[in-house]
Structure formats: structure tokens, C-alpha cells
Amino acid sequence: MDLLNNLVLGFATAASPYNLLFCFIGVILGTLIGVLPGIGATATIAMLLPITFQLEPVSSLIMLAGIYYGAQYGGSTTAILINMPGESSSAVTAIDGYQMARKGRAGAALSIAAIGSFFAGTVSTILVAVFAPPLTAVALRFGSPEYFSLMIVGLVSSVALAHGSVVKALGMVVLGLLLGLVGTDIYTGTPRFNLGILELSDGLNFVALAVGVFGIAEILRNLENEHDRDVMIKKVTNLWPTRQDWKEMTAPILRGTVIGSALGILPGGGAILASFASYTVEKRISSTPDEFGKGAVAGVAGPESANNAGAQTSFIPMLTLGIPANPVMALMIGAMIIQGIVPGPNVATEQPALFWGIIASMWIGNLMLILLNLPLIGLWVKLLTIPYYMLFPAIIAFCSIGVYSVNSNVFDLYAVAFFGLIGYGLAKLRCEPAPLLLGFVLGPLLEEHLRRAMIMSRGDPMTFLNRPISLGLLLLAAAVLVVVLLPSIRKKRDEVFVED
Amino acid sequence: MRRPANTLISRLWVGSGRALPAFFIASNGRGEHMRNLSFSSRDLICGALFIFIGLFFAIQAYGLELGTALRMGPGYFPFVLAGILILLGIIVIVQGTQLQHEPMGPIAWRGMLFILPAPILFGLTVRGLGFVPSLFLTGLVAAFASTKMRPGTALLLVGGLTLFSVIVFSYALGLPFRRFGPWLGQ
Numbered sequence: 294m295d296l297l298n299n300l301v302l303g304f305a306t307a308a309s310p311y312n313l314l315f316c317f318i319g320v321i322l323g324t325l326i327g328v329l330p331g332i333g334a335t336a337t338i339a340m341l342l343p344i345t346f347q348l349e350p351v352s353s354l355i356m357l358a359g360i361y362y363g364a365q366y367g368g369s370t371t372a373i374l375i376n377m378p379g380e381s382s383s384a385v386t387a388i389d390g391y392q393m394a395r396k397g398r399a400g401a402a403l404s405i406a407a408i409g410s411f412f413a414g415t416v417s418t419i420l421v422a423v424f425a426p427p428l429t430a431v432a433l434r435f436g437s438p439e440y441f442s443l444m445i446v447g448l449v450s451s452v453a454l455a456h457g458s459v460v461k462a463l464g465m466v467v468l469g470l471l472l473g474l475v476g477t478d479i480y481t482g483t484p485r486f487n488l489g490i491l492e493l494s495d496g497l498n499f500v501a502l503a504v505g506v507f508g509i510a511e512i513l514r515n516l517e518n519e520h521d522r523d524v525m526i527k528k529v530t531n532l533w534p535t536r537q538d539w540k541e542m543t544a545p546i547l548r549g550t551v552i553g554s555a556l557g558i559l560p561g562g563g564a565i566l567a568s569f570a571s572y573t574v575e576k577r578i579s580s581t582p583d584e585f586g587k588g589a590v591a592g593v594a595g596p597e598s599a600n601n602a603g604a605q606t607s608f609i610p611m612l613t614l615g616i617p618a619n620p621v622m623a624l625m626i627g628a629m630i631i632q633g634i635v636p637g638p639n640v641a642t643e644q645p646a647l648f649w650g651i652i653a654s655m656w657i658g659n660l661m662l663i664l665l666n667l668p669l670i671g672l673w674v675k676l677l678t679i680p681y682y683m684l685f686p687a688i689i690a691f692c693s694i695g696v697y698s699v700n701s702n703v704f705d706l707y708a709v710a711f712f713g714l715i716g717y718g719l720a721k722l723r724c725e726p727a728p729l730l731l732g733f734v735l736g737p738l739l740e741e742h743l744r745r746a747m748i749m750s751r752g753d754p755m756t757f758l759n760r761p762i763s764l765g766l767l768l769l770a771a772a773v774l775v776v777v778l779l780p781s782i783r784k785k786r787d788e789v790f791v792e793d
Numbered sequence: 794m795r796r797p798a799n800t801l802i803s804r805l806w807v808g809s810g811r812a813l814p815a816f817f818i819a820s821n822g823r824g825e826h827m828r829n830l831s832f833s834s835r836d837l838i839c840g841a842l843f844i845f846i847g848l849f850f851a852i853q854a855y856g857l858e859l860g861t862a863l864r865m866g867p868g869y870f871p872f873v874l875a876g877i878l879i880l881l882g883i884i885v886i887v888q889g890t891q892l893q894h895e896p897m898g899p900i901a902w903r904g905m906l907f908i909l910p911a912p913i914l915f916g917l918t919v920r921g922l923g924f925v926p927s928l929f930l931t932g933l934v935a936a937f938a939s940t941k942m943r944p945g946t947a948l949l950l951v952g953g954l955t956l957f958s959v960i961v962f963s964y965a966l967g968l969p970f971r972r973f974g975p976w977l978g979q
Contacts, residue, residue, distance in 0.1 A: 344962070344966060344968070347966050347967065347968070458885070458888070460881055460884050460885050460888060461839060461881075461885060463881055464839075464843045464878060464881040464882065464885065467874050467877050467878045467881065468843070468846060468878060470874050471846070471850050471871060471874050471875065471878065474870070474871050474874075478857075478867030480867070481858070481866065481867050483857060483858070483866075483867040485853065485854070485857055485867050485868070485871070486850065486853050486854075486871070509908060509909070509912075512904070512908055512938075513901045513904045513905060513908060514901070516901040516903070516904035516908070516938055516939065517898065517899045517900070517901045517904070518899055519939060519940065519941060680941070681939075682936075682939035682941045682942050683946075683950060685908075685935065685938070685939070686932045686933075686935045686936040686947075686950060686951060686954060687932070687954050689908060689911045689912070689931065689932065689935035690928055690931060690932045690935070690954055690955075690958060691958075692912065693911065693912045693915040693916075693928070693931055694928070694958060694962055694968070696912070697915065697916070697919060698962075698968050698970075701969070703916035703917070703919065703920070704916075705916075706912045706913060706915055706916030707912075707913055707916055709912045710909045710910070710911075710912050710913045713908065713909055713912075714905070714909055717901070717905070721835075721897060721898070721900065722835055722836075722838060722839040722842070723835065723839075724839060739870075740870045743865070743870060744865045744869075744870070747862055747863060747864075747865060748863065748864065751863060752861065752862050752863030752864075754862065
């Protein structure tokens, strides 16, 4: 069986001592930054991206993936213990998890989150293994019109998932696309939008942009009003869930896994939407909806399973199509490009060890997380007591080192400061950075496929509508756009994305 | 959240956090007109920014060869995008006249003053001073972005940070940085 052979190859790759080490570093680092509020997976991966250049491609991608799903685990710890999401995807976990902790059941809540995450991680790893190859086969037949339409779906979805105003999110996408075009036109070699700056002729540096907009801007936002974190729970005991807990958590975990896996695959999807959707579903079908908000087991088990499942399955479009589903995947694509790998459907056939190694490493990483996190919970609690002002100088230092090491170019460091300012300004204007980053990554690709498709169709724009896959994708994009613009849905969406 | 704009005016002025620049108000003419035309300063700035950036790219793209839909030149796609951005900017401003607004919140002036120059300082000194002193200075400047940081703590913290970075990045990962640069006579 092909799948079995592939998985054997994957596990053989992922289980080599060298790769195990980097998987371990990844998940530990991921948990660490997940636990610490104020620094997210996107900023961390952006920071470490250039450093991974020194590693083997497989090891570096395994480590970066580990940071992403490790952060999902770590984020729930913070949500449960101090009612503050360590990661945005664990925002809903804080609602019921923290209430459980206040009732002295922090240990059970943490275990439920970890068990749910592990189960979801296992199932979605299998899903990635099963669904990636057929999707790759489809993707290999994609022409320029299909790629163009697919990217439109991805961009529109990122708009749908952004907080706040749809129009501003659309503006961010367009701004990102424009910034992506700075540099040199690939067809004619004409320099454009470079303001006469020589360093810009290769385009803006992706790492500098990501570090500035996500890393630096995030620090500035945290410095707006500094307050001490109040860690109420000093000691966590009674980790093992009771028999009643097991009964209450089984169904939500299963449902959360399904919801998370499905939403993760969608372009633009991922962990955040998955956890919100799962919480809504659990609350709606529960026989005791009043319990929600007061420490319902299902309110922890469902969203935690869903966000981990979503985090894993969002690798599917990245691995098979080379299209990022969220900013983290955009960074993974950046990592591949740094390593000289062309992202897209060819990765599976040309680099099977890399492709299957990453997939297998996700399951290994999840196993490490559950084995490590529960026994180490005391350590993570201690970490929460570190004040923020001790952390951010290190973040700035690592950002600077990371960006400088991409091509030893000091201009990139000035760009970091510039994009930090821009990112902070945009945050103040309630403009989300995620659609901007996706637009930036996809800008050149989108233009290339648009121009190629138009040349092949002899200037007939109907080519996008005459080809069934392309038409289907465009209809999907239009449907998503219509749905987010409908007033009733807009209201719901505002409620879902309410920030504390 | 949509309500007639004029019932919201008083709340809007308070709610938008900052007073509008005087020329926006003045341009509205008499007082009663002003009551009907109220902008969220946040959306106004955002929309203006979109329009400004859109215009910049549009003008630049127009200077390039636009080409035709069949053979698009380097200016075609950016020109279209810039047009969309300008349009979105206008919509943001128009929407801003109707919706209720939340306050802008505090602005991290001190943070910006110390955080933003840090990577620039690193860029200016990493070649001349070398990795170790440059990183130390960068960390030190960044540390004072917080009002809670005390000089002693900062020195200890940044010292430890520099040591850690040198061990991890320079020795363990082998990044090709000069640890001490020519400005120090090395």
C-alpha cells in the first residue's frame, strides 16, 4: 500500500535522532511562546526563519511546524490559568477553562485540553496523510487560471476571518499585494516602486516585513499599558480527569476534531476559526447550555480539540498546492523558498522524505507534547510569573539577529523598524496584519498567473469562467464575500470575534 | 449598531478618543452642517492612508508601461490594485461617518521611542562594533521601552541575553558574524 510505504518513509525520516531533536526544540519553543502571552507563533516563526537556513530543509520545517502546534498547547495553559489567551486560538478556552480553574479543577481542565489536543492531532495527522496525495494529483493538473482563482479564494477567506471591518481587511489584502509587487517586474525586468533604492530591486524582504508587522508591532501594543499578570493558581494538582469528565468530554472532542479538521483545510482557515466554531456548536447542542461560561467540560474539550485539528490540517493546502492558509503557513512557504524548495504539488513527488517526514513529525510532536506538558506544568506556571518587561528586550534582540542573518544586509534591519511602525499604526487603525502578509506572499504569484492566463487565452478574461475548477473556485470566493457582507452574518461575526 | 448619525454626535466626539484636526471641522462650514457630518478619526486616517498609498502606486504604475489585457505590462496589475485600494479608502471614510466608534486607546510613545531605533542601531553598529557590543547596545536601548525597567536590572538582563545569544547564534549555530568589529581595533 502506498500510504503505508509513505508513512514508513515519513516516520523513518522524522524519527532520526537529528530530526527528533529539532521536533523537540520546536514543540518546547512552541509551548514556551504559547504559554507567554504577548508573543505569538507567527512572530516567533518569522524570527527563527532565517536561522533555519543553517539546518537541513526537513529539520527546519519540522521545527517550525512544532512551534505552531506546540503554541496551541501552550496557549491553552495560559487561558486556563490566568484567563488570558496565550494564543488567539485559545481565547474561547479561557471562558470555561478559567472557571474550572477557579473551582479548583485547573488540573483536570489542563488534562482535558491536552487529551483533546492529542486525539485531534492524531486524527488530523492521519487526515493529512490520506488527503494530501489525491489533492496533489489534482493540483498537478492545475493551470494558471486555476491557480489564480485558488489564490483569490485564499485571499477572500483571509478577509472573512479577520477581525472587524471587512472593507479594511480587503484594503489590507490589496496593500499586501501591492507591497509584494515592489521590486522588479519578472516579465520585462522593469524596476518598479523601488523609490530609487537599490536594496529594493529584489523586492521587500519577507522576513523583515513579517518580523516588523507581527513581532515589533506586537511588542508596542503590549507596552501601551503594562500591567502585572496575576497568576492565581500557584500549584496544579489532580491532573487526572474524573469518570464524569471522561463521559462529558468524549463527544465534544470527537465533534471538535471533525469541525477543526474541516475548517483547517479551507484556505484562510486554521486554528482560530475552528475553536470559535466548536464552542458555538457545543453550546448550541448541549443539554445544559447554562453550564457554559461557568466551567463546562465541553467548553474546554471541544475548542481545544478543534484548534489543534485545524492547526494540523491547515498544512494540507500548504503542502499540496503551495498556497498558504494563514500567516504561519505563509512563513512555512517562506522557509521552503529560503531552502531552495519550490512550494507546490511537486514537493510530494520530488521530496517525498521531506513531505512525509513533516507529516509524521506532527504526530511525534503531539506525542512529545502530551508527555512533556502535563508533568512539566509546574515549570510553565513559573514561566507565567516572569514579567513582560524582562522578555521583550530578548525578543527585539532575536528579531534583529534573525533578520540580519537572512542576507547580512543592514537595510533589512531598517525595514524592520519601518514595518514595525507601520504594523503598529495599522493595529491602531484596527487593520489586521494577517491579510496583508498573505497578500504580500501571493502578490507576485497572483500577477504571474493572471498575466500567463491572459496570454494563453489570447486576452479573453472568460478563461477564468470557462474552466470548471476555476469557475467553481471563483464562485466559492464570491459566496464567501457575499456571506461576510450580509448584515445578519456580519453581526454574528462581530460577536464571535469580540476581544476581551 | 447603525443609528442616525446626528443622535450620536456627542458620543462620537467622546468615543473617537481624539479630537479631529481643526481643518476637517472648518471645512464643514456652519455649525449645523457639522452636526450631520461627523467622522471617526480612526476611519478617516485609515481611509486617507489607503487613498494616499493607492495614489502613490497608481501614479508610479502609470509611469510604467501599462500594456493591454492580453499582454499586461509591468504597470497593469498594480494600477488596477491601486484603483481598488483608493476605492476601498473612500468606502472606509464613508462608513466611518455612520458607525459608532470605540476609543483609540493609549499610544505607546515611549515604546516607539526605544523599540523602533533598536534594530536600526543594530544595523548601524553590527559591522563596525561587531556582534557582541552591538547586540548589547541594542538590547539595552530596547529594555528602556518599559517604565518598569531599572538600570541595574537592565544591565544584568541584557548582559545575560548577550551571552546567551553569542553562545547560541555565534558558536552553536555558527552564524557568520564578527564578534568584535574593526571600530574596536580588532
